[in-house]
Amino acid sequence: SQTIHQWPATLVQPVGSPLSLECTVEGTSNPNLYWYRQAAGRGLQLLFYSVGIGQISSEVPQNLSASRPQDRQFILSSKKLLLSDSGFYLCAWSGVTASPLHFGNGTRLTVT
């Protein structure tokens, strides 16, 4: 069966520090991969998605970037965090177009 791993679960980082969140998927090949962000008590905002290795589409201009160095690995990065980058970050994967998104457990990021 397919599983998705996302880490760390929580992270507290100072303003101006770098960020690297990692997500890996097991049990499937060539998944579509996504990074979403959720502000407190709000809906999910799509940040990036990827349909293959090295293929990244950005949905919103921001302080973050994403990379997909391997088929089942998706990384969210920042060179210098801002206070506004605080939030709950969720990685997800999907198969064929009609299939639902399957989410990781999320990373709660607090920028201080």
Place this chain on the structure above:
Amino acid sequence: AQKITQTQPGMFVQEKEAVTLDCTYDTSDQSYGLFWYKQPSSGEMIFLIYQGSYDEQNATEGRYSLNFQKARKSANLVISASQLGDSAMYFCAMREGAGYGKLTFGQGTILTVHP
């Protein structure tokens, strides 16, 4: 314009009763899919139910059913026989056309089930 609108910030229901969570959507695509997710306080996103735009029957999954009214562009979630464990945030989401699988989410509805 909002693609997905959930007008109920919060809903309350008595245990064992049914509850309907509203969702309206906006798209000009003929082919699209509608999803409902549950998010407990732990934060994980749990997929509940899916309805395709060409599906003629309303989707059902156990105690969850989707009341799909295409002309009204609504896709309400009905939870029957509510349980205390149903207390959570519920999100409606849409995938448009090919969309590379990406979903657009509504703002969510917090459901509280009272004993």
